[in-house]
Amino acid sequence: MFASKTDDAVEDFSCGPGFKPVQGDDGPCCAYDFDAIEDTTETLFENNSVLRTQLDEKNKSRKKFGLGPISPEEFVVLQAEIHAMEREQSLVQSELKQTIVQERQSQAEEEERRKRPGLQSFMNSIFEDTCQSNYDCSQPEVCCDFGFKKVCCSSGNYNRNIENELALIRVPKTYD
Numbered sequence: 001m002f003a004s005k006t007d008d009a010v011e012d013f014s015c016g017p018g019f020k021p022v023q024g025d026d027g028p029c030c031a032y033d034f035d036a037i038e039d040t041t042e043t044l045f046e047n048n049s050v051l052r053t054q055l056d057e058k059n060k061s062r063k064k065f066g067l068g069p070i071s072p073e074e075f076v077v078l079q080a081e082i083h084a085m086e087r088e089q090s091l092v093q094s095e096l097k098q099t100i101v102q103e104r105q106s107q108a109e110e111e112e113r114r115k116r117p118g119l120q121s122f123m124n125s126i127f128e129d130t131c132q133s134n135y136d137c138s139q140p141e142v143c144c145d146f147g148f149k150k151v152c153c154s155s156g157n158y159n160r161n162i163e164n165e166l167a168l169i170r171v172p173k174t175y176d
Contacts, residue, residue, distance in 0.1 A: 019080070030080075045072050054079075 015021050015030035022031045045052050058078075059069040070078070129150040130136075131143040137152035144153040 051075075 019030040021028055023029075045055065055070075055072060055075045058075060062069060127149055131150050131152050134142045137143050141152040141154050143150055
């Protein structure tokens, strides 16, 4: 893939050296311009030792996996694709962070609303569900639906621990 889609559709769309703006199906995007970069790629790598080192390391790692070396032009395209993916991921991460912050704010507002004293909060607590399914309750209990409220209950059985309790024992009557 020789094009990287950008999110902003603006009139003065700039792509940077080696790329030309084109109109794609989803809007403006940057396409690799082989003709414009062909002459400048070699001088770019000759003048920039960091890029040359990165290309050499990339080709060494490709050799370890039995792949052939890539040309400087292919390296530039690959780096552009990597940067485009990083930009997209950072946008997705920022959107996720925003949704998490919004959810936390709404939860905090809901908690604040529930904690207000008064008859309304009392009535809300009476009719508030404590479970949605059996997985919400601890193991011996199940989620009981009473129509107006769902709560964890022991399904009508009274589970008690009879250890160390006094119990009635049958004692046979003896006749003398």
